[in-house]
Amino acid sequence: MTDDTAPEFRRDPVTGRWVVVAPERAARPMALRGAEPRHRPDRERKPCPFCPGQEHDTPHEVYALRDPGTAPDGPGWRLRVVPNKFPVARAQDPSPRPPPPGGEGEKEHGRCSAPPPFPGEGAGGRGLFRTSPASGRHEVVVETADHLADPAALSDGRLAEVFVAYRERLVALAADPALTYAAVFKNVGAEAGASLGHTHSQILATPLVPDLVRRELAGSAEYHAANGRCVFCDIVAHELADRSRVVAETPGFVAVTAFAGRFAYEVWVLPKHHTSRYEAITDDAAGELAALMRRVAGAMDAVLAEPAYNWYLHTAPLRAGDLPHYHWHWEILPRTSRPAGLEWGSGCFVSAVPPERAAAELRASM
């Protein structure tokens, strides 16, 4: 920044999306009185369907960590993955269609303006308006048997099991040839979209690669073609040398505020070494990652007074193999502003806090 309040355009190095960092906007009425504080949903189902003893209220579990000798769909578990009772997409095709050769993700790497291949092409309207049955799988990771709202309240060891569970589900979902991408995400607080107050994550696996992931795949493929390197590896190297946006690091991971994020205090957590598929993470690395995510969430709680937030994984499409240009990472997005007409209408996001200042504040609270 040339001076501390001059507004600045910044370009996201992966997707090319530009944002505005405008510190003087913090002076306007109603601006940044702090992030949206998180609350438990005020209309929770009682009894909580994610608590022990209520296993009959969820579909059959597909993964669980259980005490020896306990039966599926009964008590005795400490982590449980079940199909979502209100799925965004659902398994519905008894004889799944094989995916196009190479998978949709790979075919899309070098372009993003063209319409993506669409499942069931022509089935629900040819040409202009295309529809397709929303096939897929939508799962819930119940992270603990305790009725806690806050994932940071789990011990490092218990949270490590959550990050291992994400991996195990990606591996399992990849075995279904009808699925191309699995989005892993978490909503903390009703303001961030949580509809139940018992801490949980979600996995939505679909035959389509979602928009933002496609754009990252395309941007990183283009960068790799031009420079022969992974753009995320270059980001990691730059951030570790520069330090101004580094929030915390471990031997294998670094947490940085996003150079051109959509929200103030947006943090990315990246492996230091190149790896495109989250499925390849080891148990040890998952533990290291979980502990780092927990520390970052704790620092956000301290600096932003327990904000509502999301975390989500960006990883390669299922069965895409090891990609030289892509690099999985987590993004943690606190609700530090309320997107308005500019953001929804134009896609240009405005932040009143420079990422360097946000990183300094978070570092001081680690």
Next chain:
Amino acid sequence: MTDDTAPEFRRDPVTGRWVVVAPERAARPMALRGAEPRHRPDRERKPCPFCPGQEHDTPHEVYALRDPGTAPDGPGWRLRVVPNKFPVARAQDPSPRPPPPGGEGEKEHGRCSAPPPFPGEGAGGRGLFRTSPASGRHEVVVETADHLADPAALSDGRLAEVFVAYRERLVALAADPALTYAAVFKNVGAEAGASLGHTHSQILATPLVPDLVRRELAGSAEYHAANGRCVFCDIVAHELADRSRVVAETPGFVAVTAFAGRFAYEVWVLPKHHTSRYEAITDDAAGELAALMRRVAGAMDAVLAEPAYNWYLHTAPLRAGDLPHYHWHWEILPRTSRPAGLEWGSGCFVSAVPPERAAAELRASM
């Protein structure tokens, strides 16, 4: 829809973005208890800087509709455009750099994965992390001298003057060769980003074309190259024949629920005949458009119990000339859901209300 509750993928015909329409999600706890109701900002400045007598509290007006004989920046006006006191971008270069040949918008039509040309290239960091002073102009359209919160409370004639003012400011801003795009948008209710309770719109003009507009330009150019027609003209023709998503129409315009919108009850208002530049609208057409926008906003108020909403213009870049593939339109976006980790993380939006049902409800309230 094959049955009334089966979830469905839908593809936006312009950008290729896909969304999920999942009516059965409405059954889950906390789902769609109605849209976020709008409220006036609770920390408004007193006295209101947009009221008559407070003209000294805003920068000098750049456009106004005034009683004969009244002086600029004094009372006697019924509509006033002033620079934003807390600008996202600001004029700061005394000798503006000429734009690249052809303008950024034109150069970007056929691609969107590559980083866009960036102003001040190299000035704020070469290569990976690019920054640039946020040059531009950020203006406020104060739509009435009355301290009203609701634009639909204006008469058709007064609202027509607002839609003419948008045009006049686009024409004026196009004269600055440093500016490439002007985003026109409106926030209604604090929940939609309004920070002052006196009804107003904003115009942000920048040297860059914003992300979502670039994607529409790219998608529509590709459609035109493949089909020889404007994709928006084809949408209009299809919707007028099909009728299931038509909310209302006038001789020159049609309002439809978006086939694959991000929010339930999202409405697009399009000219029936091809026109890429909003600057070309006539006074009469602006009046017809304003009356239609007002009717749609009124129907949303009735169906969604006065929701917070935004409206924003998508039009061609400044000085882009008449484009055969692009077609200006307004989008009206009510806050019918709270984007969560899936939306922010993957770009996949989920709506619990099929656009055809939303259109039927809105039609019934016109």
